[in-house]
Amino acid sequence: MSITQQYALDTYRARQLGEPAPPAPGAHDRQVVRGLRDRRRFRAVLAGRPARGRIRTALGRLAHPGPRSMR
Template sequence: MDTVQQQMLDSYRAARHGDVPPPPPGRHEAEVLRSLLGRLLAPGPRGPGPPPRG
C-alpha cells in the first residue's frame, strides 16, 4: 500500500468515527528537514557546528 492509499483509508476511517482526518502525505517534510539541518549545524553536543572559515 502506498502513502496515497494509506491516506485515503485513514481519512475514510476518521470520517466514519467523527475524528479529525490525518494531514496529507508530505505536509511536514520541509519542517522536519529544517529541524534536522538545524541540529546538524548547531554547535555543542548535538552537532559538530558549521565548518570553520578561513
C-alpha cells in the same frame, strides 16, 4: 499498499468515526528537514566545527585536489 492508499483509508476511517482527518503525506516535510538541519548545525558548533559550508568545502576539495595546507 501505497502511501496514497493508506492516506485515503485513514481519511475514510476518521470521517466514519467523526475524528479530524490526518495530515496529508508530505505536509510537514519542510519542517522536518529544517529541524534536522538546525540540529546538525547545533551539534557541529558544540563539537567545535564550522556550522555552515562544510559540504561545499568538501565538494571543493574533491573537485580541485591539490596540495593541502597544514593547519
